[in-house]
Amino acid sequence: MGDGEGREKQEETKKIIHTYPLIRHSDMPEEMKQEAMELVVTACEKYSTNNEAAAKMIKDEMDKKFGPPFHVVVGEGFGFEISFECTNLLYMFSGGNLAIVVWKC
């Protein structure tokens, strides 16, 4: 989990912003979680400017790997309430300011 720390020094105070992927809540099995996390990180880095494209990539890949009806939300500020199939939810942060929710329903 602790790969790739980023440091940003601001003028007033030293604020360290971490960009490593941090899983907030997940009930996926371990290897599924790892795969999904890596996929999310790859997608977010690739489409860093376009959340929709990143979400599309994540969703397509998850559908291919784990089964069709996956939903993906990528964003910086939103609230959500979802029903999901058990053991198929991933809620994580990445890149310091992005939140990604992936679930199957």
Next chain:
Amino acid sequence: MPPTAALKKKKGRPSQSRVDEGDDLEEWKKSKQLLRPKDQLELTEPELKDIIARQLGTNDPLIPQNLIQFNHAQGAFELIPPTGPMIVVYETQGTQIHKESEEAKKQVEDQGLDPSILEITDSAETIKPDELQNIPEETPGDEETQEEESEKPEVDSEMTEEDTEKETEVGEGEGEGEGEGEGEGDIEGEGGRAEDEEEKHHHGGKPKKLTNQFNFCERAALTYNNPVRVQDTQTTPPPMGTFSANVLQWVIYDAYQEDYAAQQLEKELERERKEKEKAPVSRHQAMTRKLVGKAQLSEAVQGRVLECWKVLERMVNQNTFDDIAKDYRYWEDPSDEFRDEEGTLLPLWKFTYDKTRKNTVTDIEWNPHYYDLFAVCFGFLDFMKPLDEGAVCLFTLKNPSFPEYICMTDSAVMCVDTHPKYPYMVVIGLYDGSVNVYNVQATCKQPAFRSNNVTNKHRGIVWEVKWAPDLPDGEMNFYSVSEDGKINNWVLMQNDLAVTTIITLFLAKDEVFGPDGTKLKMKGCASCVKFHPKQPLIYLVGTEEGNIYKCSTAYSSMFLLTYPAHHMPVYRIDFNRYNSDIFISCSGDWRIKIWEDNRLEPLFVFDVGACVGDVKWAPYSSTVFAAVTNEGKVYVFDLNVNKYKPICVQAIVSKKRNKLTRITFNPIQPIIIVGDDKGCISTLKLSPNLRIPCKAPKKQQHLDQWTLQCMKLDKLLSLVREPATLDIPEDTAESIES
């Protein structure tokens, strides 16, 4: 001829007949004389009657017979076979069958007609016209098709035409058959007037159901369809859960901060755990840890703090032992000037380690790289008082109160050796027969290499280990000698030690019967080994039986030479630094002997009156050596000064309680260290009389110490040695001439 003439005439006829019909007839009747053209052939009567058959063939004379085409496969022109005169435009299979065939008969019967019709042949031509009205539905023909014609006269004309054709064409049986077939076809292919037919022709046959268009009915059947039933079911849906959260920038930031803090805490705990494991190495780190507390210090910082502590400790020690330090450096006993042929040893520091208080010092060795660092092995020599623990410690003169590096072992350490090229690689031999290699730089807790406890160990105490020159591949290796009579060479492979037995020392006695009746060869127990400084293959082994064997690593079963040295175990062999042919040995039979290579008799023998634990040549002189005894005394000899008595005898430790076990000269400084059996190492400084340098003779002032020392030794030896061959000198007294 006549037919041709007739033909000609016939041809000629129509043209004439048009002009004059009546005349023609009369002329024909009148003249029976034949008109002959003038160029007509004249033939005899029989020849005239000769019938010349003319055949009409299908050959087309106009077709070229010699068409050729280039064949690329063969690369030559080839003849194309001529195409026939016939071109097939359309081909179809006919449904005509011979009327006399079985099938035809069967068909006729089925239709209810009289089979006797089939036998009529000529009647086909004389069929009544009204029958001919019945239009054949099926057209016969093998190759040609004829369009169906519904009008009777044309059919008739066709028929007549065919008849005429038949008459004119000779030899075509086909035509006849055709005609007949057609007739039959007419009869058989009836469609409309079935009733007429029946009336006229058939008398036999079964009354057959007619398949006309007016009175036939369709018959259909329907298979049974199984009735359809609808059944449905629903699986239980997969378990669903709900989840909700709010995503905001500060939420993300806070989460990261928390997680980072948790990680740091974990790392700190991990480090603390590691510290605890490393604690016995040095108390400095423990102090550091306690004092600094929970502050997170990076490794680098801790390292620097450690260094500071070290320096501080040394400074404190120096201040404490200030006078000793000064003595060590500057004290030269002035009374030596007045004492001829005698010297003294000034005691300096004493080194001990808490945990090895009970151990005996079994080996000491100076580090080849640092002049102040020496390694000490703690084990035990007394069979009656075994100790389970052992240690090898590296002490430095700069810090007399605590060793620099400590490696605790689970068995007593009997010998140590430091690699000349890598001064941090230390190999030790243990009491239980195994050998360990430590990398002092890395960690002292675990040996870098360890001999396997089952297969790769010696079966007895490892008395001595010695590093050997690196192998051509760069791998390090060392030799070990042990009580089991084997001398092994160990190579440091990647993770393991690879062992090969160089030689097994067998005694020269006869084979003895073992417990189960097999003959056993007696093995000697090696107690020390020394490699020749100039020739790396040669080494000397001293045994517990008192023999010294000169061996080579190349030969694994034979000794090069056996010196019958002592009666008790040989404890030390040492080569002279200046002349590698000379070596010295000491043993438990109270004697120190100096030998020359290849000479079975010792050059010098010294009896010191107590079991000699160790003897060493001095590094600065070719004639000085020192020995320690069980009585706690140190003996220093200088052969140049006195060939029979030591120039210094000094008791270092109390005679009753301590025994001295080992001694070593410092290669650079004029000090010796001595180990005893109470785990204490004493440092002594040699007084000037003990280290007299050579004076260069006046004529050869330019020579260096080394050469001078060698010369001194040579001179000494020449006095002592007996010449190899004794020449009886000439007796000049006799001069009898008789």
